[in-house]
Amino acid sequence: MRRTLALLAVAGASMIALAFLIPLGLIVREIAHGRAVAEAERQASALVPVLAITTNPERLTRAVASTGAKERIALHLPDGGSVGTLRAPAETVAALSQLTRAVIWESGDDYLLLRPVTLENGRSAVIEILVPSNDLTRGVAASWAVLSGVAVVLVAGSVLVADRLGVRVVRSARRLGRAAASLGAGDFSVRIAPEGPAELAAAGEAFNTMADQMVQLLAAEREMAADLSHRLRTPLTALRLSLDHLGPEAEQSRLALSRLESEVDEIIAAARQPSRAPGLVHCDAAQVLRERLTFWSALADDQQRPWQLIGAAEPVRIPVAAAELSAVVDALLGNVFRHTPEGAAFTVTLHQGSDTAGILIADAGPGIADPEAALRRGASGSGSTGLGLDIARQLAEGSGGTLRIDVSALGGARVQLWFRTDQRDRTARTARRPAGKRWSRGKRSSRETAERR
Numbered sequence: 001m002r003r004t005l006a007l008l009a010v011a012g013a014s015m016i017a018l019a020f021l022i023p024l025g026l027i028v029r030e031i032a033h034g035r036a037v038a039e040a041e042r043q044a045s046a047l048v049p050v051l052a053i054t055t056n057p058e059r060l061t062r063a064v065a066s067t068g069a070k071e072r073i074a075l076h077l078p079d080g081g082s083v084g085t086l087r088a089p090a091e092t093v094a095a096l097s098q099l100t101r102a103v104i105w106e107s108g109d110d111y112l113l114l115r116p117v118t119l120e121n122g123r124s125a126v127i128e129i130l131v132p133s134n135d136l137t138r139g140v141a142a143s144w145a146v147l148s149g150v151a152v153v154l155v156a157g158s159v160l161v162a163d164r165l166g167v168r169v170v171r172s173a174r175r176l177g178r179a180a181a182s183l184g185a186g187d188f189s190v191r192i193a194p195e196g197p198a199e200l201a202a203a204g205e206a207f208n209t210m211a212d213q214m215v216q217l218l219a220a221e222r223e224m225a226a227d228l229s230h231r232l233r234t235p236l237t238a239l240r241l242s243l244d245h246l247g248p249e250a251e252q253s254r255l256a257l258s259r260l261e262s263e264v265d266e267i268i269a270a271a272r273q274p275s276r277a278p279g280l281v282h283c284d285a286a287q288v289l290r291e292r293l294t295f296w297s298a299l300a301d302d303q304q305r306p307w308q309l310i311g312a313a314e315p316v317r318i319p320v321a322a323a324e325l326s327a328v329v330d331a332l333l334g335n336v337f338r339h340t341p342e343g344a345a346f347t348v349t350l351h352q353g354s355d356t357a358g359i360l361i362a363d364a365g366p367g368i369a370d371p372e373a374a375l376r377r378g379a380s381g382s383g384s385t386g387l388g389l390d391i392a393r394q395l396a397e398g399s400g401g402t403l404r405i406d407v408s409a410l411g412g413a414r415v416q417l418w419f420r421t422d423q424r425d426r427t428a429r430t431a432r433r434p435a436g437k438r439w440s441r442g443k444r445s446s447r448e449t450a451e452r453r
């Protein structure tokens with residue numbers, strides 16, 4: 001912006017300077033021309049009284065020499081004689097001798113001043129004075145140089161003033177832009193001191209007001225989320241009391257209830273924490289998938305669902321928090337258990353590319369008839385909240401990735417969750433495991449089941 005303002009100042013000042021310099025330059029040239037002609041007329045007027053007294057060539061020669069410009073002055077006498085070096089043609093002199101005023105006649109690059117003088121007995125003489133071309137432009141170049149210097153100073157001064165004014169505008173605009181960027185990155189404590197022009201100062205005040213309102217709205221939302229989550233404690237407590245009366249057979253349900261209570265506690269704690277700018281976080285997607293599949297495997301065994309976890313033998317770092325990835329995986333697997341019949345198989349595949357990592361969850365259920373509608377937040381055709389897929393999409397897009405839904409090889413739906421990884425933060429590998437190497441789950445022994453549960 002400063003450069004633009006400086007260019008505008010240069011353009012405006014230059015146009016104003018030219019509007020004055022061009023006429024002034026022409027006036028200076030005309031003044032120099034008139035000064036040279038006036039000097040020649042003065043010299044001619046000094047010789048008029050001499051010609052009125054005498055036409056003797058010797059006396060006239062001395063009179064011409066006394067003017068100090070002998071080489072420039074010549075006299076055309078009435079009897080055909082002359083004094084000095086004649087330059088004007090005789091016919092021109094004869095034509096001008098009948099006039100009563102001086103005439104400027106051009107002779108090559110120079111000019112001649114021809115002054116007729118009427119003598120006694122009707123005779124006439126003509127005074128010829130040479131006006132060199134350099135006399136006509138004497139001092140013009142210096143005057144133009146001075147005018148040009150003044151113009152340069154004026155333009156430079158206008159640019160300096162515009163730049164000083166532009167600094168205030170640019171500084172205020174940059175400060176407002178940095179504050180907006182910080183607010184967009186999650187720093188809700190940022191405020192600015194309004195300064196600069198009235199419009200930018202008003203924008204700064206509006207920004208501070210907006211930031212205060214955002215903080216208040218987010219605080220209210222956090223409290224609402226915490227209150228709603230806290231309301232779940234009452235039915236959870238009642239459910240725990242009911243499970244306590246069922247004996248050892250309900251141990252798995254009690255473990256699931258304990259995890260649910262822990263998740264509710266985490267939601268309440270997270271909701272009450274002040275919002276902070278997101279930092280650079282990473283997690284091992286393979287480890288998260290192994291942990292979550294260990295949890296969901298028990299329910300899969302109870303429903304006799306075949307399942308497989310593929311490609312999770314080696315670490316795969318993705319730029320999301322482990323807790324957020326765990327929540328998304330639980331939501332997607334929960335959809336599989338909720339919307340497919342018991343006994344329907346499912347697979348979870350972890351895929352790593354050069355700069356992407358993908359989690360593919362496929363099932364053998366009825367599939368998703370309208371994938372685009374399923375991705376709309378709050379849209380659900382099966383009685384759920386309709387938020388799971390949208391939360392998963394936002395997590396993927398937050399890392400520069402995408403979420404896609406298509407048909408799986410098992411005949412049902414396949415949810416593809418792709419993350420864009422940072423090449424600098426990826427774990428260096430010297431060799432890859434064979435593609436067919438899988439960490440799978442089939443039938444387990446009773447000892448394995450007891451250990452995992």
